[in-house]
Each structure stands twice: as C-alpha cells, then as structure tokens.
Amino acid sequence: MGYNLTAEMFSEWAIGLVIIAVRIYARFSVDRRNFHWDDLCLLLGTIFWTLLVVFLYMCTSVYSSNIGLNETTAAEVPDDKVPDLRQGSIYAFLAWLSYIFMAWAFKGVLVFLYNRLTVGLSQHRLALGVGIACVCTFLTSLLFDLLICRPINRNWQVKPYAGNNCTIRPLNYIVIEVLSITTDLAIMCVPIPLIIVAKIPKSQKWILCGLFSSGVFVMVAAALRAYYSVKDINTLSTALGWASRQALVSAIIVCAPGVKPLFSRFSWFASYGSSGGYGKRDKTQTTTLYNPKSGRDITVISTYDPHPYELSSMGWRRKGRALSGTSQQQIMDFASPTQHGPSLDLERNMGIVITTDVAVAHESLNGVTRGPNSH
Numbered sequence: 001m002g003y004n005l006t007a008e009m010f011s012e013w014a015i016g017l018v019i020i021a022v023r024i025y026a027r028f029s030v031d032r033r034n035f036h037w038d039d040l041c042l043l044l045g046t047i048f049w050t051l052l053v054v055f056l057y058m059c060t061s062v063y064s065s066n067i068g069l070n071e072t073t074a075a076e077v078p079d080d081k082v083p084d085l086r087q088g089s090i091y092a093f094l095a096w097l098s099y100i101f102m103a104w105a106f107k108g109v110l111v112f113l114y115n116r117l118t119v120g121l122s123q124h125r126l127a128l129g130v131g132i133a134c135v136c137t138f139l140t141s142l143l144f145d146l147l148i149c150r151p152i153n154r155n156w157q158v159k160p161y162a163g164n165n166c167t168i169r170p171l172n173y174i175v176i177e178v179l180s181i182t183t184d185l186a187i188m189c190v191p192i193p194l195i196i197v198a199k200i201p202k203s204q205k206w207i208l209c210g211l212f213s214s215g216v217f218v219m220v221a222a223a224l225r226a227y228y229s230v231k232d233i234n235t236l237s238t239a240l241g242w243a244s245r246q247a248l249v250s251a252i253i254v255c256a257p258g259v260k261p262l263f264s265r266f267s268w269f270a271s272y273g274s275s276g277g278y279g280k281r282d283k284t285q286t287t288t289l290y291n292p293k294s295g296r297d298i299t300v301i302s303t304y305d306p307h308p309y310e311l312s313s314m315g316w317r318r319k320g321r322a323l324s325g326t327s328q329q330q331i332m333d334f335a336s337p338t339q340h341g342p343s344l345d346l347e348r349n350m351g352i353v354i355t356t357d358v359a360v361a362h363e364s365l366n367g368v369t370r371g372p373n374s375h
Contacts, residue, residue, distance in 0.1 A: 005237045006061050006105075009244045013053045018249040020046055023255035041108035042254065048102035049247050055095035056240055063088030066158050066167045067236065074161035082158045090155035096145055096172065102247060103180055104138040107187060109254040110215075114190040123194055130186045137179040144175055173226035180222050183214045215252045221246035258292070 020042065027039065059065045065088035077085065111131045118124040149155050149166035164170060191212045195205055225242035
C-alpha cells in the first residue's frame with residue numbers, strides 16, 4: 001500500500017487537537033480568570049492549522065492544481081480541466097497563507113509566555129527583542145508570499161503558464177523557512193540561560209533544557225520540507241507530509257509548558273517557589289534568618305500545598321491573587337518575650353505579612369524555642 005498523505009495529515013491533526021485540548025484543560029484548571037495573549041495565539045494557531053489541513057486536502061485529493069506544470073504541459077491542458085486546476089490552485093495559495101499564520105501563531109505562544117516569565121529579570125529585554133523580531137519575520141514572510149507573484153490572480157492562472165514563482169514557489173521555501181528557523185533559534189535563546197543558572201536539581205535542568213530546546217525538531221522539519229520541495233516536484237507529497245509533521249511538533253512544543261501542571265504531582269517534575277527545596281512527605285522547608293538589630297535568629301517553616309501551577313517557580317509574577325499551590329513566606333520580626341507572655345508579644349510585634357499559611361518558630365537568645373505559632 002502506497003503512502004497516503006491525506007491519512008497522515010488528518011491523523012496528525014487529530015493528535016494535535018488532543019494535545020491542545022489537554023493544554024487548555026491544564027491551563028484553565030490553574031487560572032480560570034485570566035485569558036493571556038499566548039492562549040489567543042494557541043487558538044489562532046489551531047484554527048490556521050485546521051485550515052491548512054483542509055486546503056491541502058482540497059488541492060491534492062479533491063482538485064488538481066497548477067503545481068508541477070510547465071509552459072508545455074500547461075498549454076496542453078484541456079479547457080474543461082482548467083476550472084478544476086484553477087480551483088485547486090486557489091486552495092494551494094490559501095494553504096501557503098495558512099501555513100505562515102499557523103507557524104508564527106505557534107511561535108507567538110512561546111514569545112508571550114517567555115515575556116511573562118522574564119518580567120523583572122534581565123532576560124526581559126531579550127524576550128521583548130525576540131518578540132519584535134518575530135513580528136518582523138512574520139510580516140516579511142507574509143509580504144514575500146503575497147508580492148512574489150503579481151498580480152495576485154496569477155497564482156491560480158493555468159493557461160498560459162504563470163511561471164515557477166506563481167506555482168511551485170521555490171523561493172518561498174528558502175526565504176520563509178530561513179526566517180522561520182532563525183526566529184525559532186532566537187526564541188530558544190530566551191529560557192535556556194535562565195535554566196542554566198537556576199538553583200534547581202540537575203535532573204530538572206536537563207528536563208527543562210530538553211523541553212525548551214525541542215524547537216530543534218521544528219527547525220529540522222522545516223528544513224526537510226524546504227529540501228524536498230525544492231529538490232524535485234515529484235516529491236511534493238513528501239514535502240507536504242513534512243509540513244504536517246512540523247505542525248504537529250510545533251503544537252507539542254508550545255503546549256508542553258502548559259501541560260506541566262498535570263505532572264507537578266510527581267516529584268521529578270515538580271518545581272516549587274523556593275530554591276531551598278521541600279521535604280518529600282510534608283512539602284515543608286525550614287529557613288533560619290538573622291536579625292542584626294535584635295541579634296536574634298528567626299526560624300521560618302513554610303508549608304507547600306502541592307497544587308499544580310504553571311511555571312510560577314521561574315519568575316512569572318502575578319498581579320492580585322497568588323496562584324494556588326505556590327510556596328510563599330512571611331516577613332516577620334519578633335521582640336524578646338516579656339513578662340506579659342510570649343503570645344501577647346508575638347501579636348504586638350508582628351511585622352508585615354505578605355501571605356499566610358506559614359508557621360513561624362521563634363528562637364530566643366537562650367536557645368529556648370517559643371512556638372510554633374501559625375499565622
């Protein structure tokens with residue numbers, strides 16, 4: 001049985017929809033109130049991927065197109081076949097537009113995500129620069145595709161032959177794919193340095209580096225698609241197959257960070273809000289702080305509620321209500337116990353409380369522990 005392009009495109013598209021649905025479930029199970037720009041880009045990418053699959057199906061299985069014709073064969077096309085070829089060529093033209101919108105919409109998911117993750121960090125400027133570069137490469141690719149064959153109706157012209165730039169578009173595969181690969185490389189440069197210097201176990205570093213470096217597979221798929229398309233028009237089905245694989249890999253990569261909360265319950269994938277680490281059983285962490293003014297130590301015992309959240313440990317600063325499940329601390333200072341009793345002193349000398357659910361044990365100078373008191 002020969003290669004079936006239609007079966008591959010629709011099966012990979014269906015798998016991609018399942019992955020995107022899981023990402024959406026994980027995303028809104030964490031934060032149901034806010035709809036971010038990366039969510040919008042994911043929605044747009046899904047829509048244009050669906051259109052791409054439909055248009056490729058229409059121009060390969062339902063209709064024919066002017067792709068593969070030359071001056072001689074175009075002149076020999078019967079007049080009754082011209083409408084069929086013209087209709088298929090229109091779908092081929094729309095497929096190129098859908099591909100560009102889909103590819104850059106998926107890139108936008110990571111661009112907006114990294115922009116949020118790096119707020120307040122030195123990498124934020126790099127994230128903004130990458131976002132601007134992504135917009136520029138998108139507009140360049142779109143304009144190149146629209147302007148390489150003018151007037152635009154020549155893209156679906158059958159007789160006389162309109163030329164290679166209006167049919168197989170070899171320059172599209174070179175220019176657009178080079179811009180796409182360059183943009184993917186720039187996007188990968190944002191999170192990797194942060195992961196390398198992060199105070200997390202090496203096993204998690206390898207996992208995260210592999211996760212955020214997986215854009216290499218998209219670049220490989222894009223390069224193979226361009227190679228097979230330019231090499232020989234007879235391998236067009238192979239080239240279209242690589243386009244479908246590129247879309248699937250892109251969907252997996254952009255959804256992977258959002259799916260992470262579903263695996264946070266497993267210790268190997270879990271990440272917590274403090275680099276100090278938590279106990280495996282009770283998810284608690286003990287930190288000793290020294291107050292130079294009073295000359296006393298303060299022991300902070302923070303408790304973590306293992307509820308999944310989306311990459312908050314890497315610096316995603318939220319406005320308003322904190323994400324559930326994040327481990328946070330209290331800023332407190334306590335004077336030495338007086339004759340009024342320790343409980344009264346604790347209430348009077350409590351400092352600024354950032355969050356709650358933290359147990360504090362006070363160590364006095366004579367080494368006697370007063371507490372713990374929960375706040």
